[in-house]
Amino acid sequence: xxxxxxxxxxxxxxxxxxxxxxxxxxxxxxxxxxxxxxxxxxxxxxxxxxxxxxxxxxxxxxxxxxxxxxxxxxxxxxxxxxxxxxxxxxxxxxxxxxxxxxxxxxxxxxxxxxxxxxxxxxxxxxxxxxxxxxxxxxxxxxxxxxxxxxxxxxxxxxxxxxxxxxxxxxxxxxxxxxxxxxxxxxxxxxxxxxxxxxxxxxxxxxxxxxxxxxxxxxxxxxxxxxxxxxxxxxxxxxxxxxxxxxxxxxxxxxxxxxxxxxxxxxxxxxxxxxxxxxxxxxxxxxxxxxxxxxxxxxxxxxxxxxxxxxxxxxxxxxxxxxxxxxxxxxxxxxxxxxxxxxxxxxxxxxxxxxxxxxxxxxxxxxxxxxxxxxxxxxxxxxxxxxxxxxxxxxxxxxxxxxxxxxxxxxxxxxxxxxxxxxxxxxxxxxx
Numbered sequence: 001x002x003x004x005x006x007x008x009x010x011x012x013x014x015x016x017x018x019x020x021x022x023x024x025x026x027x028x029x030x031x032x033x034x035x036x037x038x039x040x041x042x043x044x045x046x047x048x049x050x051x052x053x054x055x056x057x058x059x060x061x062x063x064x065x066x067x068x069x070x071x072x073x074x075x076x077x078x079x080x081x082x083x084x085x086x087x088x089x090x091x092x093x094x095x096x097x098x099x100x101x102x103x104x105x106x107x108x109x110x111x112x113x114x115x116x117x118x119x120x121x122x123x124x125x126x127x128x129x130x131x132x133x134x135x136x137x138x139x140x141x142x143x144x145x146x147x148x149x150x151x152x153x154x155x156x157x158x159x160x161x162x163x164x165x166x167x168x169x170x171x172x173x174x175x176x177x178x179x180x181x182x183x184x185x186x187x188x189x190x191x192x193x194x195x196x197x198x199x200x201x202x203x204x205x206x207x208x209x210x211x212x213x214x215x216x217x218x219x220x221x222x223x224x225x226x227x228x229x230x231x232x233x234x235x236x237x238x239x240x241x242x243x244x245x246x247x248x249x250x251x252x253x254x255x256x257x258x259x260x261x262x263x264x265x266x267x268x269x270x271x272x273x274x275x276x277x278x279x280x281x282x283x284x285x286x287x288x289x290x291x292x293x294x295x296x297x298x299x300x301x302x303x304x305x306x307x308x309x310x311x312x313x314x315x316x317x318x319x320x321x322x323x324x325x326x327x328x329x330x331x332x333x334x335x336x337x338x339x340x341x342x343x344x345x346x347x348x349x350x351x352x353x354x355x356x357x358x359x360x361x362x363x364x365x366x367x368x369x370x371x372x373x374x375x376x377x378x379x380x381x382x383x384x385x386x387x388x389x390x391x392x393x394x395x396x397x398x399x400x401x402x403x404x405x406x407x408x409x410x411x412x413x414x415x416x417x418x419x420x421x422x423x424x425x426x427x428x429x430x431x
Contacts, residue, residue, distance in 0.1 A: 015196075017327050018177055018189040021167045023160055025186050030158045035183060037094050038102065039132040044091060045106035048084055049075060050126045053110065070124065072114045077107060095151050097139050105135075133182045143176050148188070150179065160186050197330035199287040204379035206341065207291055207315040208371050215375040216283075223279070228271050232312040235264045268314060269321075276321045285330040289382035290319045291338035336381040342374040 052075040060067050088099045116122035142149045147161035177189035206213045212223040242260050246253025293315050299307050323333040343352045345361040359373040
């Protein structure tokens with residue numbers, strides 16, 4: 001028993017992130033054979049599992065309403081794996097390892113569909129395969145220098161090289177993960193070992209329509225997202241004109257709409273990456289706290305005007321890119337529950353029923369801008385302080401300022417007003 005309790009090492013566990021780069025698929029004919037035959041395997045596995053999937057409906061009374069709940073039971077993988085594998089081997093013309101991959105992908109598709117269907121976000125019909133891609137297992141690929149050889153059939157291979165690509169120096173010495181082959185693009189994920197750091201700074205971020213309001217333990221900092229909002233608004237107007245054109249010009253209109261949608265995503269992602277890079281340069285080796293937001297719930301509680309504004313936000317994209325890039329700077333990202341962050345008093349835990357630009361605590365008298373109050377509560381949640389009325393005094397040493405932040409559009413009227421109402425406030429705009 002004592003032998004099991006021994007500590008093997010005092011060193012922290014190794015952590016990795018994957019840096020993914022893309023190549024143009026210049027082996028389309030060879031890849032087409034792989035993609036088409038793999039699609040047959042995947043469709044067969046999906047059909048076989050669907051025939052053994054059970055859907056149960058149960059009516060539950062909730063007050064005066066009767067709600068129909070759906071429960072989906074998938075066949076257990078351990079029980080059906082061998083039988084399904086034998087069935088797929090009968091039609092398989094690729095290497096045998098693709099059969100195992102098809103079974104895993106079919107289960108992944110059905111589990112994702114099950115999760116959405118039980119929430120009422122997907123229909124109860126069988127999921128359809130659209131564009132299929134192949135994630136190549138490590139047993140089916142071999143790295144040779146700056147190229148990877150992928151097995152299609154026994155003694156039949158496809159080779160992709162990145163020796164003269166722009167990222168070849170960046171990935172030198174890194175380990176290649178499982179390549180992803182699509183019809184036009186090949187994605188190469190490289191594994192990067194993270195150095196071990198202990199965060200020395202903390203930053204809690206409250207996401208709003210036009211700004212990100214943050215608190216770092218000493219002062220409040222506001223990052224303006226007005227330019228990003230303007231980009232999204234201009235794109236929405238242009239998209240409306242393109243959609244009207246596409247409705248009258250058939251295939252040509254659809255192609256133009258697809259091209260524009262791709263350009264729109266690239267512009268937004270370009271801005272987000274530049275913003276995150278600037279943020280991480282300002283706060284290296286930092287623990288970031290962000291809200292775990294759900295846009296669908298926001299749409300339910302918002303009117304039409306606010307819903308349009310919320311639809312132009314890219315909070316989750318910013319959080320996702322920040323979570324992806326933070327380890328490269330020795331930083332970490334923690335998601336916290338946003339419930340009542342703008343309505344709770346960080347000093348005494350009292351919850352206000354009123355919603356306005358300024359938070360006023362009727363119990364202890366604290367008065368603070370609503371968005372700054374939210375960032376302060378997120379900071380406390382990151383540090384592990386509960387937001388309840390049982391703890392009478394939970395404060396972090398920031399002197400609250402009384403007043404109201406008057407907004408003209410998205411930003412305060414002048415810097416003088418900011419100095420009067422906030423503590424060491426700074427505005428950073430990504431150009």
